[in-house]
Amino acid sequence: MTDYRSLEKLPDTAGYKPGDVLVLVGELFGRGYANGLVEEARRIGMDVIGTTVGRRDSDGTLRPLTAEELAGAEALLGGSIINVPLEAGFDMEQVDGQPSVAEQLKKAKPDEWASISFSPDFIEKARSAGTARMRAALAQVMHQLASRIPSGANVLFAHSMAGGIPRARVFMPLLNRVFKGTGDKFLASEGFWNSDLGRLCDASFNEVTGDTFRYLIEESAALRGRLGAAGGQVRYAAYGYHGTAVLVGGEYRWQSYTPYVQGWAKMRLEDIAAEATGNGVVATVFNCPEIQTNSSALFLGVEISLYPLLSAIRNVAGERAAAPLFERCQAMLKEGETVEHLLERADAYLASPLLAGMLDFATWPHHSTREQMELMLASSAELLGMHADHKQLICAELSRIVFLSTGRLMVHASWNPGAAALWLSHDIIARLLHDELGTGII
């Protein structure tokens, strides 16, 4: 297991210079974490090259983006995109004439979830077909990169891929019960995880969230060698999640969203970075705080630990410097509600004895209990209910601050990281915002 190591001091300025290249491996969405990396890369004059996961036609065929889709994605990225589909996973793979996982699950009924099963042989064959497809696509991407990256340039490969819920209807109601269910609707994550459907998710998460980092590092070996021989430095950074230290009761304490069933795949990602580091490749997983993005929308309650970032910022910057941010947040609340009350309620949740069993780093990720889920979902609803308009949330503002801050920290820390896995806690984010390196974020 990876030792807990948080980034304790702000990184020195990285050696990237104008004309160096950030390669984003994973698509960019409007409020996604990778926006922070793109912003920082651009701020220091790097070029940004993006990738796509491609799209599926109605008959299931994986294809590159159309000209229109490509133009839209390039406009959002503000850079060119290599139009080779990098979709990871195996849910749509057909092997030996057998229907894909998604096809096999088409008629599955949610209430029969516990008895749905697959032949392990089939899953393994589908997985290896998906791996082969992904590796071949990455090789094509590297081929195109070789002609786009100037000789001698430094390159930062950034991995943002995560996911892997197989595309079958049966998962929607089940995962809603696992992540949002209370009372009779509550479904314990452990029971789900130990079913065949849970094992399928595990294999899929490992492939999409974890192993793609290995494929990236391996498929770019020749390019890395060529760039290195010409004097360029190549770095790899991946977004991880393994809990975050936030202020609880006035002290920084490591905590995590539960049930984060992707956690095993995220630890695999850390292992891949450690192995690459052992082989002399500079690869780091940056474990980032909980924020609201397209991907985390399913995990209602994940946002509660974001509120205390406000206290961290105020502690480091002082009341006066933090005042404009506090005022912006206050303006988002209903009349009669205050930021102080909101912070108290978030703290009461995070300090609850019901979560005590889930504060053990060594046994992460933890499974849900009914009491914990009911408390988390009720607290989440209470905090959301303090807002005047659900389209204007304090957590959206804090998420933006976090993705910009982590992007800045990751670009610079990736140059000389000193560890294969680093945690970016609320403490270092607050200190960044108070430092010259964090100028312009708040």
Ligand SMILES: NC(=O)c1ccc[n+]([C@@H]2O[C@H](COP(=O)([O-])OP(=O)(O)OC[C@H]3O[C@@H](n4cnc5c(N)ncnc54)[C@H](O)[C@@H]3O)[C@@H](O)[C@H]2O)c1
């Ligand atoms: N949101 C959070 O609270 C949080 C916290 C810590 C770390 N992270 C990590 O940050 C990274 C970016 O996530 P985000 O929250 O910004 O959400 P996002 O939805 O913006 O990004 C998800 C990424 O995963 C890629 N992806 C999804 N399915 C894929 C597939 N089948 N094959 C290949 N790529 C696929 C997407 O293209 C996209 O780049 C992820 O690794 C995520 O685990 C998120």
